[in-house]
Amino acid sequence: xDYLLSDEQKMIRELAxxxxxxxxxxxxxxxxxxEEFPWExxxxxxxxDLFGLFIPEEYGGMGVGVLNLCLATEELSRAxxxxxxxxxxxxxxxxxxxxxxxxxxxxxxxxxxAKGKKVAAFGITEPEAGSDASGIKTTARKEGDHYxxxxxxxxxTNGGDAETYVVIAMTDKTKGARGAxxxxxxxxxxxxxxxxxxxxxxxxxxxxxxxxxxxxKIPKENLLAKEGMGFIVTMKTFDMSRPxxxxxxxxxxxxxxxxxVKYSRERQQFGKPISSFQGIxxxxxxxxxxxxxxxALVYSCARAIDAKVKDVAKDSAMAKLxxxxxxxxxxxxxxxxxxxxxxxxxxxxxxxxxxxxxxQIYEGTNQIQRNIIALQLIKEMAKQ
Amino acid sequence: MNIIVCIKQVPxxxxxxxxxxxxxxxxxxxxxxINPFDMYAIEEAVRLKEKFGGxxxxxxxxxxxxxxxxxxxxxxxxxxxxxVCDRAFAGSDTWATSYTLSGAIRKLGAxxxxxxxxxxxxxxxxxxxxxxxxxxxxxxxxxxxxxxEVKEKSMRVERMLEEGxxxxxxxxxxxxxxxxxxxxxxxxxxxxxxxxKQAKITFLTQKELALDPQxxxxxxxxxxxxxxxxxxxxxxxxxxxxxxxxxxxxxxxLLRSEIP
Numbered sequence: 016x017d018y019l020l021s022d023e024q025k026m027i028r029e030l031a032x033x034x035x036x037x038x039x040x041x042x043x044x045x046x047x048x049x050e051e052f053p054w055e056x057x058x059x060x061x062x063x064d065l066f067g068l069f070i071p072e073e074y075g076g077m078g079v080g081v082l083n084l085c086l087a088t089e090e091l092s093r094a095x096x097x098x099x100x101x102x103x104x105x106x107x108x109x110x111x112x113x114x115x116x117x118x119x120x121x122x123x124x125x126x127x128x129a130k131g132k133k134v135a136a137f138g139i140t141e142p143e144a145g146s147d148a149s150g151i152k153t154t155a156r157k158e159g160d161h162y163x164x165x166x167x168x169x170x171x172t173n174g175g176d177a178e179t180y181v182v183i184a185m186t187d188k189t190k191g192a193r194g195a196x197x198x199x200x201x202x203x204x205x206x207x208x209x210x211x212x213x214x215x216x217x218x219x220x221x222x223x224x225x226x227x228x229x230x231x232k233i234p235k236e237n238l239l240a241k242e243g244m245g246f247i248v249t250m251k252t253f254d255m256s257r258p259x260x261x262x263x264x265x266x267x268x269x270x271x272x273x274x275x276v277k278y279s280r281e282r283q284q285f286g287k288p289i290s291s292f293q294g295i296x297x298x299x300x301x302x303x304x305x306x307x308x309x310x311a312l313v314y315s316c317a318r319a320i321d322a323k324v325k326d327v328a329k330d331s332a333m334a335k336l337x338x339x340x341x342x343x344x345x346x347x348x349x350x351x352x353x354x355x356x357x358x359x360x361x362x363x364x365x366x367x368x369x370x371x372x373x374x375q376i377y378e379g380t381n382q383i384q385r386n387i388i389a390l391q392l393i394k395e396m397a398k399q
Numbered sequence: 400m401n402i403i404v405c406i407k408q409v410p411x412x413x414x415x416x417x418x419x420x421x422x423x424x425x426x427x428x429x430x431x432x433i434n435p436f437d438m439y440a441i442e443e444a445v446r447l448k449e450k451f452g453g454x455x456x457x458x459x460x461x462x463x464x465x466x467x468x469x470x471x472x473x474x475x476x477x478x479x480x481x482x483v484c485d486r487a488f489a490g491s492d493t494w495a496t497s498y499t500l501s502g503a504i505r506k507l508g509a510x511x512x513x514x515x516x517x518x519x520x521x522x523x524x525x526x527x528x529x530x531x532x533x534x535x536x537x538x539x540x541x542x543x544x545x546x547x548e549v550k551e552k553s554m555r556v557e558r559m560l561e562e563g564x565x566x567x568x569x570x571x572x573x574x575x576x577x578x579x580x581x582x583x584x585x586x587x588x589x590x591x592x593x594x595x596k597q598a599k600i601t602f603l604t605q606k607e608l609a610l611d612p613q614x615x616x617x618x619x620x621x622x623x624x625x626x627x628x629x630x631x632x633x634x635x636x637x638x639x640x641x642x643x644x645x646x647x648x649x650x651x652x653l654l655r656s657e658i659p
Contacts, residue, residue, distance in 0.1 A: 026592050034586055064589035077589060 016307055018314050020086075027083050030063055031090035043095035046220035047366055050212075052176045053098045053220050060091070060102055061131020069106065069255075070113060074125035081255060082317035085262035089313075092266025093273070096370030097220030099263055101134070104172035104221065107256045107378070108135025111181040111197055111248050114255065115240040124179055124199065136177035138168040138226050139249055146383050148183075148249065149192050153228060155184035160235050162186075162198065164228040167210070172377075174224030175209040178202045181252075182226065183245045195245030199237040206231030217369030254331045255320060257378055261313045261334040264342035264374035268306045271342075271349035271367035275299060278353050278362070295352060302345045309338040329391040336384040339374035346371040400453035400549070401510045402444040404477065405500055405531065406437040408461050408468040409521040422627045424521060433468045436516025438584040439577045443546065444514050445476035446582065451549060454478045456507060460488060460499055466600050474587035474595035481507065485604040490617030493522075497530025498619070502610045503603050504535060512554070513574040517542055525576070532574035540567050544580040 020028070038059050046053050060066060068083045070076025077083075084106055091099035109128045112120060112135075127133040144150035153166025164184055168174075180200045187194035200207055210225025239248055276299055279290035289295050316334040320327050346368040350357035357364040375381045410429040418425050433441070444455045457472040459465050460483040469480030483503045491499060504513065513532075518525035525541070532539035544564060545557040558565045559578050587595070605615070613619055637653075639646045 022596070023593070026596070027589060030587065030589055030592060038586065059586055062588060063586055068589075 016311070018310070023079065024083060024086055027065070027068065027079075028086045028090055031065060031087040032093075034059060034063060034065075035090050035094035039091060039094035039098050043098065043220070043363070044360070044366070046095070046097060048219075050214070050219045050222075052222050053101060056098050057101060057131065057134065065102070066105065066131035067129035070109065070125050070129040071121075074121050074129060076125065076129035080317075080321040081258055082314060082321050085258050085313055085317045088259050088262040089266040089269070089310075092263045092370075093270040095220060096263055096267045096270075096367070096374075097218035099266060100172060100218050100221045101176075103256075103259045103263055104136060105131075105134045105177065106259055107252065108137040108173065108177060108179060108181050110252045110255045111137065111239055112179075112199065114251055115197070115244070115248050116199075119236070120199065120239070128179060133178035134173055134176060135179040135181070136171055136173035137252065138171045138174070138180055138182040140170045141167060142169055146380055148195075148246065151183060151185055151195060153182070153184040154188070155186050155196060155198060157186070157235070158232075161232045162235060162238065164198070164200070164206070164231040164233065166228050168226040168228075169210070170213065170223055170377075171226050172221055172223055174222060174226055175212065176222050180226065181239065181248075182228075183249055184228075186242045186245075190243065192246045193243050195249075196242045197239040197245045197248040198233060199239060200228075200231070200233055204231055204233060216372060217366070218373050250328070253378060254327050257331040257335040257384075258313055258317045258320065260374055260378045261309070261316070261338035264335075264338040264371065265306070265309050265313055267367050267371045267374065268302075268309060268338070268342040268345040271346040271364060271371075272299075272302050272306055274362070274364050274367070275302065275349040275352040278356070278364075282353075282356075289352075298348055298352060302348055305341045305345060309334075309341040312337050326391075329388050332379070332384040332387040332391075335374075335378065336381050336388070339371070339381060342371040342374050343368075400447055400451045400512065402447060402453065402455050402512045402514060403504055403507065403510050404437070404440050404444045404455060404457045404472065405513065405515045405527070406441065406457055406459045406468055406472060407434045407516075407519045407521075407527075408432070408459065408465040409434045409519055417627045417629060419628070422624050431464065431467065433471055434516055434519045434521075436518060436520065436577070436579065438516070439579055439581050440514040440516050441472050441475055441477060442582045442584040443577055444512075445585075447512070447546070447549070448476070448478075453511070456481060456510075458483065458500065458503060458507070460484070460491070460496060460503075469600055470595040470598060471587070473598045474591040475585055476587075476591060480598060480600045481603060482600055483603045483608070485606075487605040487612070487615050490620065491615070492620035492622035493524050493526035493530055494621055495615055495619040497527045498534050498614045499608070499610060500527070501531050501534035502608045504531065506603065506608060511571050513537075513572065515574065515576045517576045517578050528574055528576035535574075537572050537574060538569045539574040539576070540569050541576045543575045543577045546575075546581075 065087050067076030072078040088103045112124050128135055155162040155164050182198050182200050185194050186196040206229050208227045210227050213223040279295050280288050282289045313334045316330040350364045350368050353364045356362050408431045411432040412429050416425040448455050455477040456479050457469050457477045458481045488499050515528035529539050542559045543556045544559040548555040553570050555568045558567050639649050
């Protein structure tokens with residue numbers, strides 16, 4: 016399908032595809048096995064300017080928006096969902112600064128993030144605060160010209176490898192959700208250390224670690240927006256970044272579809288390629304249709320964001336929900352089409368299936384996405 | 400340091416098909432790319448520019464669509480692209496091609512270095528680089544795998560041999576042809592691609608170059624292609640069967656019987 020992309024968008028897609036095919040595909044299985052952070056690929060992505068796609072030009076970026084970020088993430092994910100998420104999670108950690116940073120914060124942090132010299136991460140999740148973000152226990156106590164952070168974040172993508180973190184902590188526990196604030200914390204700040212690195216089912220090229228804050232003093236200038244704005248920062252960030260997760264899911268779905276179509280033409284059974292059997296053809300047709308529907312939804316949502324449509328929470332949730340469910344289904348069907356070979360690590364199908372699962376879980380489980388969608392539907396009806 | 404990189408647009412395939420009637424390559428339906436060996440020459444030129452300053456000009460001879468190859472080179476960091484394009488140049492062999500390119504190089508003005516890939520992946524002659532050096536009467540070093548040192552008027556390079564390498568010091572300007580061991584070509588940047596899209600490509604025709612018509616195109620090419628064919632696939636061979644020790648013994652026996 017032709018999505019009427021601009022020349023610039025086609026260029027971004029072509030560039031990301033080139034990186035995916037030439038630089039990611041050859042190392043994807045290795046990183047999946049070793050769980051080593053893919054610095055060599057990150058460096059190539061950095062030099063290609065792709066880290067700056069959504070960062071304003073005055074802060075060293077390309078200033079070209081969420082759809083462009085989605086195009087890049089989709090193409091990178093076609094080769095490896097794990098390496099792609101190192102890139103996409105940096106965007107997640109950068110969005111709060113783009114959206115809520117003051118000029119000084121932007122000047123200080125965005126140029127290095129736009130150039131990919133530094134990688135960012137976003138920290139909200141805690142052992143007891145996942146879907147229920149109001150359960151956050153990490154605190155930030157104001158002391159003179161500092162805040163002192165105490166607490167533990169876990170499951171933080173890029174944790175340990177990122178240099179720049181945006182962390183949500185409670186500045187006033189009595190106010191519940193309105194008592195949370197967002198802070199920029201730099202790696203190397205005394206009192207800020209990293210806990211255990213998770214051993215994951217999929218996206219194993221990316222690092223997932225605990226962030227540990229023990230009387231970690233950060234200057235008060237590192238507060239993003241105002242005290243009490245932490246959840247607004249988080250929600251607005253997720254509105255921007257969910258299409259990115261959706262694009263990651265879309266890339267995984269497309270990647271597994273590509274593998275399935277290719278294999279079905281090569282695999283001979285009963286004296287013919289299995290692609291000649293209607294049973295396989297119908298599966299492939301359904302997979303391709305679902306991938307295309309997901310793409311249409313993701314791109315539309317990203318375009319709405321770029322056009323500054325006012326409330327995108329529902330669209331953004333729908334894109335993430337649908338694309339990730341499609342990724343799980345299509346990648347599972349791809350394994351089925353490859354049969355026994357699909358189950359083996361010699362073929363990339365099983366990795367796509369493992370990588371797909373997380374897209375239904377992180378940046379809000381798909382159950383939470385349904386809550387967001389339903390709530391918005393009910394609100395809209397109530398307004399009529 | 401002003402560097403000229405000579406590149407060629409070739410079909411993207413390792414299995415070139417040949418039209419048996421015309422003895423020419425079948426280009427229809429095959430995507431065109433920059434000759435892979437030329438990518439190393441472009442990369443090396445851009446690295447030298449980044450280190451020592453100066454300008455990288457990319458030069459190619461070919462049909463109008465070869466402009467795409469020049470733009471790709473610009474996206475990797477080259478400064479300008481020059482396309483030598485004229486019906487009069489069509490059908491050139493390596494002599495006529497290197498004669499024409501050397502004419503274009505004279506037209507471009509002062510330079511310190513010419514870089515070429517070691518050979519093109521379609522013709523595989525490895526003659527055009529050395530030909531340019533002969534026509535311009537400047538030194539050549541082929542199969543360069545490393546530039547060790549760059550001085551004001553000379554350069555020390557490593558030239559790859561089948562076993563080991565030679566270290567050669569050459570005065571400048573010179574022609575180097577490079578092998579893939581020399582570097583790893585970069586992925587272009589988005590800014591580079593945008594610049595490449597806007598870049599103005601200079602077209603040079605016989606009108607501007609005013610070269611000796613006797614040495615141009617098919618008429619100026621001493622090479623006569625008598626026949627081009629795809630060598631037949633090797634057939635036959637013997638598959639040894641059985642348990643591994645058995646196969647090994649049989650294989651050793653066969654090898655022994657082959658040795659006179």
